[in-house]
Every structure is written in structure tokens, then in C-alpha cells.
Amino acid sequence: MTRVGARRLAAEHGLAHLDLDSIxxxxxxxxxxxxxxxxxxxxxxxxxxxxxxxI
Structure with missing residues (x-):
């Protein structure tokens, strides 16, 4: 899944999103x-x- 896909999935389902690059x-x-x-x-x-x- 791409970053955009993960962000979209998180937004659509009210989930937290973590981009591993950020940590x-x-x-x-x-x-x-x-x-x-x-x-x-x-x-x-x-x-x-x-x-x-x-993630």
C-alpha cells in the first residue's frame, strides 16, 4: 500500500496513521x-x- 493509500484508509475509517519515515x-x-x-x-x-x- 502506498503512503497516500494508507492515509486515505486511515481517514476513511477514523484510524490513526503512522508514516514510519517520521520515526x-x-x-x-x-x-x-x-x-x-x-x-x-x-x-x-x-x-x-x-x-x-x-502504518
Missing amino acids: VWEPGRIAVQRSTEAIAASLAAFLAGHDRWV
Whole structure:
């Protein structure tokens, strides 16, 4: 599924949407990956805050 498709599916069904790029890469930097701990913490926070989601 494409990003657009995932966003559309989330919107149509009232689901939270997570773009994995938003938690894997450092904001405002080109091709700089965040630490494994930061990625895991962001993912855990998203999952804890949403019962139904699309990634």
C-alpha cells in the first residue's frame, strides 16, 4: 500500500496513521537515522496512544 493509500484508509475509517519515515529519520536532516532507542520509544508512544492504526 502506498503512503497516500494508507492515509486515505486511515481517514476513511477514523484510524490513526503512522508514516514510519517520521520515526526512523532525524527531522530536518537528510538520511540521518535516529537511534534504535529513539525509534523504539516513538513507536511505543504511538502504539500506546492508538488502539486502531495504519502504518
